C-alpha cells in the first residue's frame with residue numbers, strides 16, 4: 001500500500017514537473033520583398049494562362065513574345081480581357097505599383 005502511494009506520488013511529481021519550455025519561437029523571418037514584379041509574379045501567370053496557346057514558334061508569339069517584359073508591359077492594360085479575377089488582381093496590383101520588371 002505504502003509502495004503504491006510512493007509510486008503514485010512519484011508519478012504526480014514527475015508528471016507535474018515544469019513542462020519543457022516550448023521550443024523557442026525563433027523563426028527565421030527573412031525580410032521579404034513583396035513587390036509584385038513581372039519576372040516573379042506576372043510571367044508565371046502568363047505561362048499558365050496564355051502560353052499554352054501562345055507558345056514560342058506560334059503566330060501570336062511571334063508578334064507578342066510573352067516572356068519579354070516590354071511586350072507584356074505594352075499589353076498590360078489589355079490583359080484584363082483574358083484573365084480571371086483571381087490572377088487579374090495580381091496583374092492589377094503589378095500595374096498599380098509601377099509594373100516593375102523585377
Ligand code: HEC
Pocket residue numbers: 046049050051052053054059060064075079082083
Ligand atoms: C485557348 C487559347 C488561347 C489562350 C489561353 C490565350 N490566347 Fe491569346 N489568342 C489566341 C488565338 C487563337 C489568337 C488569335 C491568333 C491570331 O490572331 O493569329 C490570340 C490572339 C491574341 C493576341 C493578339 C490579338 C490581339 O488581341 O491583339 C494577344 C495580344 C493575345 N492573344 C493575348 C493573350 C494573353 C495575354 C493571354 C493570357 C492571359 C492569352 N492570349 C491566352 C488563343 C489564346
